[in-house]
Structure formats: C-alpha cells, structure tokens
Amino acid sequence: MVTMSEVARAAGVSVMTVSNVLNGRSNVGADTRLRVLEVVEELGYEINLTARRLRSGRTGTIGLIVPQFDLHYYGELASRISEALAPEGMHLVVEQSGASRERELSALSLARLQQYDGVLLSAVGLDMADLERIHPDVPIVLLGEQAVPDRYHRVRMGNVVGSRLATEHLIRCGAHRIAVLGGKLSAPHPEMATCRAQGWSQALEQAGLPHDPGLVIPLTTYSIAEARAAVATAIDGGLEVDGMFAVTDEVAIGALAGLHDAGLRVPDDVQLAGFDNLGISEHLVPGLTTIDPGHPVMVAEALRLLRRQLEDREAGPEHVVGDVSLIVRGTTRARDTSSPAPG
Amino acid sequence: MVTMSEVARAAGVSVMTVSNVLNGRSNVGADTRLRVLEVVEELGYEINLTARRLRSGRTGTIGLIVPQFDLHYYGELASRISEALAPEGMHLVVEQSGASRERELSALSLARLQQYDGVLLSAVGLDMADLERIHPDVPIVLLGEQAVPDRYHRVRMGNVVGSRLATEHLIRCGAHRIAVLGGKLSAPHPEMATCRAQGWSQALEQAGLPHDPGLVIPLTTYSIAEARAAVATAIDGGLEVDGMFAVTDEVAIGALAGLHDAGLRVPDDVQLAGFDNLGISEHLVPGLTTIDPGHPVMVAEALRLLRRQLEDREAGPEHVVGDVSLIVRGTTRARDTSSPAPG
C-alpha cells in the first residue's frame, strides 16, 4: 500500500507538504502542488482514513443506527439521509441494531461511536435510564418517539396530531367502530405505539365514539406478517369494526392482507388508514390513506442539528417536531370531499 | 477519553499488559488480569478501534455496498447479512452507492475499502473495465449479475433458470402473450435485466409463443413508481397481454398497480409473476407468484467466500450460483395443480 511518505520521497518534498497539498492548505507553492499531485496520480496514492482519524479526529462519516434494515421506513430514511449528505462530501454508513436493547447499547458504545463524526440514532429498545447513563462524546441526534433525557438533540414526528388526523378522517368517511392496529394504551415511557394510540383515542373521544381496549390490537415487531396474522385472528375472534387505524404503513399493508383473509373488503367493509406515507403506500391496490410526516423536512432538521453540534460542541439541545399532513387514497371512502380537511 | 495507558497506570501495570488482558492473550497472571478488568470497569475504558485498526489492520467490520437502501431487495439483503454476522462478533455497516458509477467507484476507493476487513459489493453501475482496473487489497465478494473479471469472488442467482421457471408457469397457467417488465434484450455486458429477459425468451421460444420486442417493457430505475407508469403507458398504447413476467418483485408491485390503473384484473385478465420473493410479496393482495432465490443460502455462501479470503488472502476465486424455486401465489391462476412443477 502506498503511503504519504512514499509520495513525498518520489516528489522530493516532505511528508507534510504532501499532506498540505492533499488537504488544500494554502501554504504550498503552485509548482510544488502540481508535482505532488502528479506523483499522487502516478503512484495511485490514497489517504489512509484510519490514520487521519487517529491523528485529527475527523472522519467525514456519519453513522445511522436503525432497528431493522428491512422495515421499509428505515430503508427510506437511510436513503434520504444518504442522499442529503452526499453533496456535502460526507458519507453515511448504516448499522442495524436489531431493535434489541443490548445491541443498541453496543452500537452506542464509545468504541463504536468513535468511528463517526456524528451519529443519528433511531432507538427503540433503549429506555430513559439507558440514555441517561450514556454520555457519548460524539454529536448525536435522536430520531424517534421514545422518551429521552433533555440533554439530547432530537427530531420526532407529530405522532399524536397525525394519528388524530387519520382517525378523524376515518370518522368523517363514516366509520363508527375504529380499531387501532399496533396501538398500545399504556407504557412506562412514551413510544411510537402509545403516541399514535393517543391520537386515535383523542379523535374517537371527541367524536363520542367508543375507544375501548377491545379495539386495540397490540403488536410487538410491527412487521407485515405479524400485523396480518393479528388482524385475521382478531376478526376471527369476533372483532367487528368498520374502520382501522394502523400505527404504521408497514402494519397497514399487513392489515390489508389480514382483512382480505377474513373476507372483508377495503374500503367497502372496513376503511383503513396508516402512518408514515412509505413510497410503496401510494402504489398499493387500493392506495393507502396515510399520514405524511414530512420526511424531507425531518431529514433536513436532523442534519441541521448534527451540523450545529459538529460546529459547536456546546450547542444547546434542540427538540424538533415535524409537521404532518393527511394523504387521502383508496383505502378510505371519498365521502367528505365537500368539507375542508383540517391541519 | 480514557486511554489504555491511563488504565495501565491505575492498575500499576504496563500498557501492554492491559492490551494482553483485553485481547484475551494467555500471558497474564490471573490476579493481574482481574485487577486490570476491575480498573477497566471502574474507569469505563473502551478500546479505540481506530488506533487498533491502524496498528493491527483488523477492524471486525464488514462493509456492504448497495445501490439503494430503499429498494426492498437490498434492505432485506442487508438485514440478513447483518443478522448472520452478529453471532460471530463481526458487525456490518452498509453504504449506499446510489447506483451511479462514480459513487460506486468512490465507495470502492482504497481509502474507503481500508475501513473494512472485507466488503460485499452489490454493484450495478460499474462495468467490466472498471472492475478490471481496480485492485483492492481488501477481500471482496461481488453480489449480483453484472459481468465481472474472473479474479473476483462472486455469488449470484440463477437468473436465467428462475426467469424461465416463472415464465413457464405463466404459460402452464394459460397465458399466451407474456410481456417482460424491466427486461432488456441486449446489453454490452450481461446484467440482471438481460439475464432475466433471457429466461423469459427461452421459455416462450420452447413453447412456440411470440417473444417479439414489443413485449419488452424497458425500465431504468426498477422502482415501483416507474414500473407502474410504464405498464399503464404500455397498455394505453395498445399492448395486449394475458401474462407478465416482472424482472423483480419490486417492479411486479408497480405492475399490479399499473394493471389496475388500466382496468385490468390480476390474475383474471393478466397473470403476473415476479422474481426475488421479497418479504412483502407474500402479503400483497393477491399474493405475488415469484421466484425464490434462496436468500439464506446466498447470504451464507457470500459470507463463506469472504471468510475464506480473510483466512487466506491467496484463496482462489469462487463463483457460486444460487438455486431458485418457484413460489405460486394468487397472481397466477391455479390451473395446473395436476401437472408436477419442474425444478
């Protein structure tokens, strides 16, 4: 492997001059710079990022830690972030934590964090106490809904508002008994499932509709397969609904299949709404009515918070909540085109 | 940040002894080992992976480079590989190349490759000449279908066989005019789209059915949205078919939507088969008939090839082709339950 000192020797200059050239520093003469660049080209030299990092601390790499690569939401998130970083010359590497507390902790170990200039963490397994204990010396931005200590920078969606919007829409479209798929009524700390169930229950309450625990279909992995089975089981078990709010689009896809399994038609027998507005949701048959969480804005905000910390390690923590909007498609009946949509 | 020498000082031993303890080397006394571990715990010391890598060359990290995080195939691939590596104590980081030649080249730069002990590359933008030019000093396994120089280790699917299986099944189920969505009849070098179109045309030819260029619906990004639009446009333009082989499940999802847009029912008017057996394919309505490429085996093989290179840098290149199998679901008519399926 070619090193900087070999380049230096071949160009007849010092190692430091090569370093100066490659880092675009101004204290090099034009002819020297040219000669160094020629030699670099000729020998096929490339910088050793490991050595640079050890000495300078900078890596040009941002880490993104997600629970599962194969949940579509995270794939889309990773893709968006990667594209947003590319023009800045930084690049993104993504790790999967498997949604387990141990592996999230391991991903957050100093050893692993050191590898990055900054980290975006989409945590689901860690609790408040874990996060309280950790004092990373790398800029971190948390993405997601779980409760976190104040000192963390954080971006999250308007979960309660969005869920209420979705549920209100189901109600306006004529649904009276609306289940929440993947909802959770209580938990030690707020998380995605509780926030979204909260919006659901607010909407029902306001409309004077029932929101009894029997309407909550709990999930644990939020996979399509789990959601499908849970819906089919619930219907088989006698659950009667004419509307369903799925806490994510991923589980809404499972719900579509599960309702079909149970012989129910969407939207004729049961209307359905999701949350996340995945890329695929538009292309389901029928198209999925859902909540758009404003992905581009959330990504931009997350990166802004990260950059702010990179520039100023003492930057005070910010807490950003994204704007949500309702996207109406075929899984709900177009009953209320006359009345203006709120939000 | 706590360093090894601080631990050493606090424990009253040399830095090397701390290193020996942490790396489980046997030349440390039991009591010394215990004392060092206590101090490590007490100070919250964690190893600096950057320094270790610089000195020893080992990182414990495998890199996976994929074109797009948000194509479901790659999300599933990344997830499987990550899970397969976890028990070995290695971990996976994933990078997105954006399917562009430049960014694939940049991801393959020495500088970036050095960061990993080994790399799995799912390349689509690079051509034979690019790969010929590159001489990485890190073990690499190529995943995918493009032509590659012999010296690379490589795992790919049984594209031609699988596509023929899928098309034959469409024929057995009564389809006579079968389009190939995302197919490509010729290209400078073999790639996914040409291999899969080849299986399609073989099946048609053998059955004495037409496989004229008019039945080829080309795609460039292989996204759901592109596929949907292409199908709708083709049908609007007068294409009449009773069967469609989509080169990936992802584009099959788009086809389902596009056919629906055009007022055609699946499988009643047009039967549809895909390729990849994505997790979601089973849960579409109707379920997608597709080719299963044996993901677990492919992942295991890819990692075996990587390990082989890690253990022996001179290991001769291997070229593994996965076994495929037909998965019959609702997008094809169950016409031929009597006749045994081949393969």
Add this chain to the structure above:
DNA sequence: TACGCAAGATTTATCGTTAAATCTTCGGCA
C-alpha cells in the same frame, strides 16, 4: 545596510494501540 514579514517548506511530537523482542523470576533437574 539592516530589519521585518510573508510565503513556502520542514521538523518534531504525537494520536492509542499492538507485534516482536526483551527482560525477570523461579522451579525443576542434572
């Protein structure tokens, strides 16, 4: 003439770890 200063280049000292060689002990055995 002499001084100061900027530009261009080099020297020195690390960053935190590990490979390899070296140094102590001390028990066993001739």
Add this chain to the structure above:
DNA sequence: TGCCGAAGATTTAACGATAAATCTTGCGTA
C-alpha cells in the same frame, strides 16, 4: 550448585497521518 525453560511482565518501535512550531528565503521599506 548451576543451568534451562516457562510464565509473566515490560520495553521498543512502529502503524500513517496531522498540529504546531520552526526554519529558510526573498523582498519591501526605513
């Protein structure tokens, strides 16, 4: 008694880069 070898620990010298300080010129100006 004296020598050998194993076990346990230390010393030395890097890995490849960069920050900071230092060293040359050469030119403008007093």
